[in-house]
Amino acid sequence: MEYFKLAIFGEVGSGKSCLIKTLSEIAPLETEVESSVDIGKQFTTVGIDYGRICLDETVALGLYGVPGQERYTFLWEMVTTSLWGVVILIKFDEELNESDLKTLLHFFYPERTDAPCVIGLTHAENATAEEIGEISAKIQKILLSHGIVSPVLRVDSRDKGNAMSVLYTLNTMTAYKKK
C-alpha cells in the first residue's frame, strides 16, 4: 500500500478541520473540544485532524490537520515522512503571524522536505482584490526569504471546488517539480 501525507497547517480557526472534512472520503477523525476561552468559535482542535482520500486499493493520501504554532513542533515531525504536499492556511481577517509562518517554513524547507507548498487565504470571502494582493505580497516576501516559490490562493474550506483546486495546484506542482 502506497501512502502519502498532505499536511494542512494553520492557526486556531483557520479552517483546517473544515478543509479536511471537505476533502476526506472517510468520516474525519477530529480532536475537537469545547473551547474554554473566547476564540470566536465554540469548538477547537486540540490535537490533529485526520482524513483520508483513497485513490485506489493500493494508494491513499492521508490528510493531517496540524496546528501551525511553534509549540506544536512535535506534531510537525510526525507528518514529515512520506509528505506529498503542504497547505498552510492563513486567516485573512487576522493579522499575519509572521513569526509562526517563518518557523513553520524553516522547519520544513529545505531540510526536511521538498514537497510543494500552497498557501491558502481563508475567511477572505469579503476581501477586495487589493486587500488580498497586499497580504499575498507580504506572504510571498516571507516565502522568498526561505527560497520557496508557492502560490497564494484564496480558499473557502467549505467549498469542494476550492478544496479541489488546492489539490490540483499541489499535484501540478509535483508534476513539474525539478528532479
Added chain:
Amino acid sequence: MQPRVLICLGIPPKLLDEKSSSIFLSKVYQTARKANVDCGTTGAFFHKQGQFLLVIEGEFTKLQNYLDSEQLAKFSGSVQLVLDLESSAFFFGSSPLLLSPDSDNDLGLKSLLNAEIASFQALQLRHKVAIENFFSCSELYKHTPDTQKFEEVITVRRALSISDEPKPLPRPIHAKQNSDTVGSLPKNPRVWSNPPTESPKILAYPTPANHSNGVALQPTVTPSVPVSDSAKPNAFEGCILQMFAWPDFAKVEANSFTIDLCAKLLASPHSYESLMLETTEVEASELNLLIDQLQKLEAITITRPNADKSAKPIVSAPVPLPRRKKNSFYNKMKSFIKSKW
C-alpha cells in the same frame, strides 16, 4: 547596532536558465541558512532588460557572510549588486572594507562608502542605475527604496577579483545597448520615448555623464515585448517564456489552465511554440491573453533569443510534461480530482 543594508542582486536570465543553476536562488538561501545568516528578502522583481533582481536586506556583517557564501561566489562572475547608497554600506572585491566598531554611524559608513566608490571609479566600473517600480512583493515593502533613492544607486560587478590592472570600461547599461551581462537581449531593443504612465514599468538608465551633470533622468522603456504588440495575435512567436514567482491570484484567475501554465513556466523556460503545442484546453488567443496578463503583472519574463543571432536559444524543442507512469500517484490524483471537481 549594526547598520542595515539593502542589496539587490541582479542575476542575468541566462544564468538562471542554465539547468545546473535553475535552483540557484534556493541554493543561495540554503547556504545562507547553513551559515546561520539571518537575511530577509524584501522583494524580487524583473529588471526590464531581462535581469532578475533579488532585493535582500539584513545586517551588514550578516550580509557580508551571505554574499561571501560559497554558493554565491560560484556564480559571482555573473551576479551584479545594485546598492542603495542612501541606506547601505557594503564591501566586495578582493580587499573588503570592514567596518570598525566606531564606524557604525552615518559618517563612518559614508566615508567608507566613498572610499569604495572611489576605488571603483578608478577601475572605471561605476554605473548609475535608476530603477522604478518593483515586483508586487517589494512594492509593499516600506523600506524598499523608491525611484528617488535608486537615482543614487550604484551598480557594480560583484567579485571583480580586483587586480592592479584596470579592467576595460564596460558599456554603460543603457537601453540602446546591451549590458554585457545580458547576453540574450536583442542588440537593438525597441525604445519608447514616451512611456505609458502605468504598465509597462519604466526604467531609467542614465549614463554616468548625464547623471554627474545633474541632467534630469530620461526614462526609457525597454520591455522585452511591448505590451501593445503582445495584444496582437502571434506576438509571442519565437519568444522564450519563463516565470520565477507565482502571480498574484487576486489579479489573475486561479483556474486549472493558469495554474498549469505557471507551474510549467516556473519549472523551466518554454518557447511559445512548445506551449502552443502542449495547450489543448484553450485557444491560442486565450493563451496570448493570459501571457499578456502575466506580463502586465511582471510575473513572466519574455525574451526573444532570435533577435540576438549570437545568442543560443534557451529552448530548442518543446518541453513536454515529464512522462509519468500511468499508475503514478500524479496520474491517480489527477483522475481523482477530475472525478470530484
